Amino acid sequence: MNEMNLGSILLKTYQVTSLIIIFMLSSLPEVCAVDKKKQAPSGAVPVFTNFVYSGDDxxxxxxxxxxxxxxxxxxxxxxxxxxxxxxxxxxxxxxxxxxxxxxxxxxxxxxxxxxxxxxxxxxxxxxxxxxxxxxxxxxxxxxxxxxxxxxxxxxxxxxxxxxxxxxxxxxxxxxxxxxxxxxxxxxxxxxxxxxxxxxxxxxxxxxxxxxxxxxxxxxxxxxxxxxxxxxxxxxxxxxxxxxxxxxxxxxxxxxxxxxxxxxxxxxxxxxxxxxxxxxxxxxxxxxxxxxxxxxxxxxxxxxxxxxxxxxxxxxxxxxxxxxxxxxxxxxxxxxxxxxxxxxxxxxxxxxxxxxxxxxxxxxxxxxxxxxxxxxxxxxxMPKGVRNQTGSNGFFPNGNFTFTDNFSSDKLDDRWIGVRSWKEDFVKVTKKGLQINPFSINIKEVKPISTLFYRQQHKNFTATVTMDYLPKSENDLAGITCYQSESFNYVYGLMKKGSDYYLVLERTKKGQSTILASEKIDISKPISLQVSAQGDEYRFNYSLDNTNFNNLGGTVSGDILSTNVAGGFTGALIGLYATSANDI
Known part of the structure; x- marks a missing residue:
């Protein structure tokens, strides 16, 4: 039996034996599901514009x-x-x-x-x-x-x-x-x-x-x-x-x-x-x-x-x-x-x-x-069919670029939440996509205020521009690469004292480590970027939307794989905001 198959068996066995616990928990009154989903009391609300995802396999x-x-x-x-x-x-x-x-x-x-x-x-x-x-x-x-x-x-x-x-x-x-x-x-x-x-x-x-x-x-x-x-x-x-x-x-x-x-x-x-x-x-x-x-x-x-x-x-x-x-x-x-x-x-x-x-x-x-x-x-192709993928409203495949300026009243169906409905935290405004932060962070098994797009290539670049002024150390917004609540990267802007920092945090098995941080001038919107070449991920930023600087060097995508993180999902790229920052 090969190692991958053994991992599959263990995951499946874990799944079945956990059902009784899950159903018991799920049947309890959801005493805090709605109350917890409050906007940041400080009013720190990021606005995202110009999301571009591009694959290059x-x-x-x-x-x-x-x-x-x-x-x-x-x-x-x-x-x-x-x-x-x-x-x-x-x-x-x-x-x-x-x-x-x-x-x-x-x-x-x-x-x-x-x-x-x-x-x-x-x-x-x-x-x-x-x-x-x-x-x-x-x-x-x-x-x-x-x-x-x-x-x-x-x-x-x-x-x-x-x-x-x-x-x-x-x-x-x-x-x-x-x-x-x-x-x-x-x-x-x-x-x-x-x-x-x-x-x-x-x-x-x-x-x-x-x-x-x-x-x-x-x-x-x-x-x-x-x-x-x-x-x-x-x-x-x-x-x-x-x-x-x-x-x-x-x-x-x-x-x-x-x-x-x-x-x-x-x-x-x-x-x-x-x-x-x-x-x-x-x-x-x-x-x-x-x-x-x-x-x-x-x-x-x-x-x-x-x-x-x-x-x-x-x-x-x-x-x-x-x-x-x-x-x-x-x-x-x-x-x-x-x-x-x-x-x-x-x-x-x-x-x-x-x-x-x-x-x-x-x-x-x-x-x-x-x-x-x-x-x-x-x-x-089947006889008589013409390939229209990526045009005329059809899903793209191969190497493609997905761009969203958030100018439509209805979000593209490729945008999803995790445990939370988009309507509970997202608002499309004239300035861009506003994410109203929950007082919950991304490591919790609760509804999170994060809008996700699936990673669809081994080699890709995803870039977004964010206009954000954190009001307190509890505020953070940015992007995340997310395999699960216990395995993820958070790349965001936060406040410490009177200064503002861009931070990169890696979470593995629920244990978090700050990989890098840098003091940032936030007088203008900041462009955040994640790029991957197979297992190598890099997190970059730009203050002029043209020249990008790296933060944290090259990091491993291991925690974004099912091999390391377990489970049955693929990696997600998220636009993230929280008023319960723990970094």
Whole structure:
């Protein structure tokens, strides 16, 4: 078992064994969730303008696109656990969001190449309650499905916060919002819903083995329930185990999860992830004559993995799995799945990203085309499709620049909060983006007054201009590079005595160290910048928005990786303000 896989197992085991504690905490009255979110009593409120994020990865520079090609992944940065569905010519894709707010980003496409974000599924406080949840809690493995029999879309997921557990929300139109969550009466994680030709519905999910029957660490099962569409609830007593352990339990497979049922040519197919979400990750498939089994594994599993190749291969893509299938506009099947692209030190800072591959389903079982060889950065487009990524409102990929002058009344959907709703601390003014500080700092597991953008490249530069006058030593504002509440960099402006200082602080395992500080003239707005070349990060500043000076030298991005910080998210770049500065 490789080191990365072991880390995945430990993380997953920690996740499951923590659920009881999390649900107990989440169900307590939120006595301070709102009261704590007060503006700085001193009135120190920063205004941010001219945010520019620019990626410059070698792989894109060395692999320019031809007219009939597009880049893989289709969603760069922390967009893991993708699920996809189709209604007519419209495709909808969702991803995990953990304790990011709003929850469950949702994308729309007509061709599987060009995607635009239409918002978030869980975009109201009644749907998402992650105020006391760690960054890697919250929303896991959402699945989106369209039911043609009642013309309704369903999103089913596990919310590890707020006392929710497994939930489902519905809508007739994904562009117009979703219902409040309906709590589902079963345990386990990674639920998926399936609608049969006869109008019946079923739910499958990952669960623990029956009590006393666990054979090894990572032993899990897949369960199926019949589902009552009128009551929107599983039918009690209909559950049964359809996969025990995985493809071959004698080999002690770990973490069979993320199940989906499909129907093709009268047969039922169960596709699952197996091997944990790290280096042994894979996708496997089973077949049955009934949605409730028994299911028989394909003779040539896995159908997707990157685990068999040299760890030193160039342009490495790894951890591939957690897939979902859909029929494409050209009649071929395609699968979306997560994978990672580590940096030169094999660390994962950009998180688990959304990839796509065609799937050959001309035989009995589907197989991902080129999913069992080292993955390439480019794909051929479906016939008749034109690549419009990065233009006409479609999401960019490859090397791109994202600029936001904060001149629109509505913030771009790529801006998110962590445990806090943007509306609670952000205001767009004529002067720029105003962040009203909470009396909470970024190291607390509480709502924080920070607006985040995902790191989407190994090599990038992010720059923002800030106009800010801290009133007391409790005030700080600036930028942060954030993997979690316990692993982050804070680069901000603060006051000490009658002077103003720019400070750089590194927090690892909750322990903070000041790496550098410098007295600053704040008579004019200051431009703050973070740049990364793989694992090497540098924090710079400019007083004239042209000439940049470095503070703190080159620092390691190790704490911004899941390898060091743990968890399931990618690094975030934040515009941060607090009236509870502890530096």
């Amino acid at each position: 070698k792989i894109y520079n060395e692999n320019p696109l031809k007219p009939d090609e597009f880049y893989n992944p289709i969603l760069q940065g922390c967009y893991p656990d993708p699920s996809i569905t189709r209604k007519g010519d419209d495709y909808y894709l969702v991803c995990s969001s953990f304790s990011m707010v709003p929850g469950v980003p949702i994308f729309h496409s007509k061709d599987l190449v060009n995607w635009n974000q239409i918002g978030h599924v869980l975009d109201k406080p009644s749907q998402l309650k992650v105020e006391t949840a760690g960054i890697s809690m919250g929303i896991y493995a959402p699945v989106i499905r369209y039911n043609k029999y009642n013309d309704t879309f369903y999103m089913i997921t596990t919310q590890f916060a707020g006392g929710f557990g497994n939930i489902v929300v519905k809508t007739k139109d994904p562009h117009k919002g979703w219902s409040d969550p309906i709590k589902l009466k079963f345990d386990g994680i990674d639920p998926s819903i399936f609608f049969d030709d006869n109008g019946k519905a079923y739910v499958v999910h990952n669960d623990a083995p029956n009590r006393g029957e666990e054979l090894y660490n990572g032993h899990r099962v897949i369960k199926v329930w019949e589902y009552d569409l009128e009551k929107d609830q599983i039918i009690e007593g209909t559950d049964q185990i359809i996969v025990n352990g995985g493809v071959d339990i004698t080999k002690k497979p770990i973490w069979i999860e993320a199940p989906h049922i499909y129907k093709k040519n009268g047969s039922y197919y169960l596709m699952c992830a197996e091997g944990g979400t790290g280096g042994w990750h894979s996708e496997v498939v089973f077949i049955s004559d009934s949605p409730k089994g028994p299911y028989r594994p394909a003779p040539s599993n896995p159908i997707l993995t990157q685990r068999y190749f040299s760890p030193n291969r160039e342009n490495k893509v790894d951890w591939a799995g957690h897939a979902d299938l859909v029929e494409g506009p050209d009649g071929k099947y395609y699968g979306v799945f997560l994978a990672i692209r580590p940096n030169e030190k094999d660390r994962v800072n950009t998180g688990r990203e959304t990839f796509i591959l065609p799937a050959d389903w001309s035989g009995t079982f589907p197989v991902f085309e080129n999913g069992l060889i080292p993955m390439e950065p480019k794909l051929k």
